[in-house]
Amino acid sequence: MEFIKNPNISVDCVVFGYDPKTKSLNLLLIKRYLESKDGSEVLVDDYVLTGYHIYEHETLDDSATRVLKELTGLTNTYKKQFKAFGDPNRLKNEKDMLWIDNEAFNFRTVTIAYYFLVKTEDVDVNKNKYQAKWFPITDLPELGFDHEKIILEAYEDLKVKCLAEPIIFELLPDKFTINEVQDVYQSILNIEIDNRNFRRKLINKKYIIPLDEKQVGVSKKPAQLYMFSKDIYEKMYQKNYLISM
Amino acid sequence: MEFIKNPNISVDCVVFGYDPKTKSLNLLLIKRYLESKDGSEVLVDDYVLTGYHIYEHETLDDSATRVLKELTGLTNTYKKQFKAFGDPNRLKNEKDMLWIDNEAFNFRTVTIAYYFLVKTEDVDVNKNKYQAKWFPITDLPELGFDHEKIILEAYEDLKVKCLAEPIIFELLPDKFTINEVQDVYQSILNIEIDNRNFRRKLINKKYIIPLDEKQVGVSKKPAQLYMFSKDIYEKMYQKNYLISM
């Protein structure tokens, strides 16, 4: 198999994770750092999404999967292609030009952007060569290329999507409490939810299954643990045609 | 301005129209026809979406707009970029190879697919050089490339989108009756809707404005005409956070 890069087309991956401790929706970003040749000056020092050019033999989905695996080691994660970005000037601000010059990928590049939902606990940020780091979506660092725009659009899509489909469980451990689920919704949507109503609603879903287990190691009343059954969700799923425009 | 084509990247346009007379959701497709050199054999005879390679100075949106204008003359239409298609083998079945050979665009091509909603009455199919023709979505002709797949995904996206946003009015004349709106929903979603409930719901929307006009030239009770006010919709629009997963 030849690995021929296509210089015009890349994938970029917006990796969402959720930290139950800080109750924060986070993004996994990699550092971009460049000094001048004589080492006297820092030319570029910011963060970007992970991404790479596609190979000629790969589908777009495979490219995105490869890029995510390269960064995190993960393969079976929720993945969504949400938009292509192709402004001819998208990589043309000063720092980006310096960086591209350095990296020698000097073509107009259209990028197919994906977002991923991963369980934070599954990613060991110290174990990779990219100096990857989690950042709260509410407190992002300086971003290179057009990646801030890409992130914001991914986030908007995620907000809509998580209201319509039970993808939120992709961000949580397999066993979770009701209140943890509520916290994720609140973090993503930046809203407050009534706990009593939320509990009732969630517990009544057939695909939310109570386990014979409670939290351990907490210094308070340990909460009931639940799991999400994708099987049951898919079996009972039926399209509804409620016009809510 | 130089018009340099990018050989790796194209846009394809799924053009939806609605015919109130046949109550049919239609697609605008262009003919693909190729004979062998000696004229003894028809090598390719099917239909495809309109599309073209992007120019190096254009944004993706501009490319799609250009392609639609080229085909229909229209510029101010509803447009949505809904997905990129990039399977390395997407243009590699027998007929497509013959065609591509003929047309000399012989590279792997990723296409950024858009769909458009147009008012059928605004398009004069006879007035263009592409032998464009409307086809009911329920009765499509043989399609080239991977365009059937693209069409089906556009259609799925449209079905979801038209439930959440009032884009359906893009398919109707500026003045319409309630029953026409109901017919469009029924055609797109392939469902039956109760007329009384639908009327009440629609008439109660503030952005549906009754006009001092009735249908003319109909051989029955002429119906009340309404218009859609995008302004009012946008002013009153507020996100709701109903979790309906």
Place this chain on the structure above:
DNA sequence: GCAAAAGTGTTCTCAGTACACCCATGA
């Protein structure tokens, strides 16, 4: 016993749904 978070019930309101007949018009 106290701090901290888990867990629990009721009432109201509104939107969706089911359902069948009369009306206005042009021919």
Place this chain on the structure above:
DNA sequence: TCATGGGTGTACTGAGAACACTTTTGC
């Protein structure tokens, strides 16, 4: 006067939203 499609009203049901206190546990 008749054929055609336009237009109307009511009762039921279920889901969402508002709202505050008790319980369980570890320390």
